[in-house]
Amino acid sequence: MADLFTSMDFDKILRGLIIGLEFIYCMFSFVMIRQVRLMNSSFTTKVGGFFLGFSRIHFLIAVGLVILSILLF
Amino acid sequence: MGTLCGTFIKNPKNTRFDGEDDDEEILYIFRRSLITNLDWIGIAAIMLITPAIVRGVLAMNGLILSRGFIFTLSLFWYLTIAGFVFQNLMIWYYNVYIITNKKIVDVDFHGILFKNISEAPLKNIEDVTSNISGALEVIFNYGSVFIQTSAEKREFEFENIPNPSKVRDIISDMVTQLRGGHH
Numbered sequence: 001m002a003d004l005f006t007s008m009d010f011d012k013i014l015r016g017l018i019i020g021l022e023f024i025y026c027m028f029s030f031v032m033i034r035q036v037r038l039m040n041s042s043f044t045t046k047v048g049g050f051f052l053g054f055s056r057i058h059f060l061i062a063v064g065l066v067i068l069s070i071l072l073f
Numbered sequence: 074m075g076t077l078c079g080t081f082i083k084n085p086k087n088t089r090f091d092g093e094d095d096d097e098e099i100l101y102i103f104r105r106s107l108i109t110n111l112d113w114i115g116i117a118a119i120m121l122i123t124p125a126i127v128r129g130v131l132a133m134n135g136l137i138l139s140r141g142f143i144f145t146l147s148l149f150w151y152l153t154i155a156g157f158v159f160q161n162l163m164i165w166y167y168n169v170y171i172i173t174n175k176k177i178v179d180v181d182f183h184g185i186l187f188k189n190i191s192e193a194p195l196k197n198i199e200d201v202t203s204n205i206s207g208a209l210e211v212i213f214n215y216g217s218v219f220i221q222t223s224a225e226k227r228e229f230e231f232e233n234i235p236n237p238s239k240v241r242d243i244i245s246d247m248v249t250q251l252r253g254g255h256h
Binding site: 015018021022025028029031032035036038039041042043044045046051054055058061062065068069072073 | 167
C-alpha cells in the first residue's frame with residue numbers, strides 16, 4: 001500500500017486529478033457569480049453588493065489557485 | 074444586522090423584489106428559521122477539522138508529501154469550505170417569503186441552478202393554516218404556513234418560518250381587512 005502512495009505515477013495522477021478538480025471548482029465559482037447576480041435582481045437588499053463582491057473574490061482566488069497549482073506541481 | 078440575519082422582518086427598508094409595483098409596499102419578509110441552518114454548519118465544521126485528522130493519519134503511516142503540494146491542497150480544501158458555506162448562506166438569505174400590501178410572494182432558489190418565484194394577490198387567498206410538528210419546531214417555535222388561494226398556484230407553503238401562528242394571524246387579518254372585515 002505504501003509503495004502505491006509513494007510511486008511517481010500515483011503522485012502524477014494525484015496532482016493531475018487535483019488540478020482538474022480545481023479547474024471544475026473555478027467554473028462552479030463563476031456560475032456562483034452569475035447566480036448571486038440573479039438572486040440580487042430577484043430580491044434586492046443593502047447587502048447584495050457585499051455578496052456579489054465576495055463571490056467575485058472567491059472566483060479570483062479559485063483562478064489563482066489553479067495557476068499556483070500548475071506552477072508548484 | 075436585522076436585514077442581514079433577520080428571519081421575521083417587519084417593514085424592511087431599502088428592499089425590493091422582482092415584479093414589485095411602484096405603489097406596492099413590502100410589509101413583511103420571512104426566511105427559514107436560523108436553526109434550520111445547523112445541518113450545513115455542522116458539515117462545514119467537520120470539513121474544517123478534517124485536514125488535521127488526515128495529516129495525523131498520513132504522518133502515522135510515514136507518508137510525507139511536499140510542502141507545495143500540501144499548501145495548495147489545503148488552500149483548495151478551505152476554499153471549497155468557503156464556497157460551500159457561501160452557497161448555503163446565499164440559498165438561505167435569498168429564499169424569502171414576502172407579504173406586501175397587495176400580494177404574497179414566494180422566492181425559491183434550490184441549489185445554484187434553480188429559481189422559482191410565485192405570487193398571489195391577497196384578495197385570492199382563501200384559507201391559511203399553520204403547522205408546527207416535531208421536537209425542534211416546538212422547542213424553537215418554527216414551522217410552516219400553508220396558504221390556499223384561488224390563483225394559478227393553488228397552495229403556497231412558507232416553510233420553516235419562525236412563529237408560524239403569528240404569520241397565519243397576520244395574513245388572515247390582512248385578508249379580512251381587504252374584504253371589509255368579512256370572512
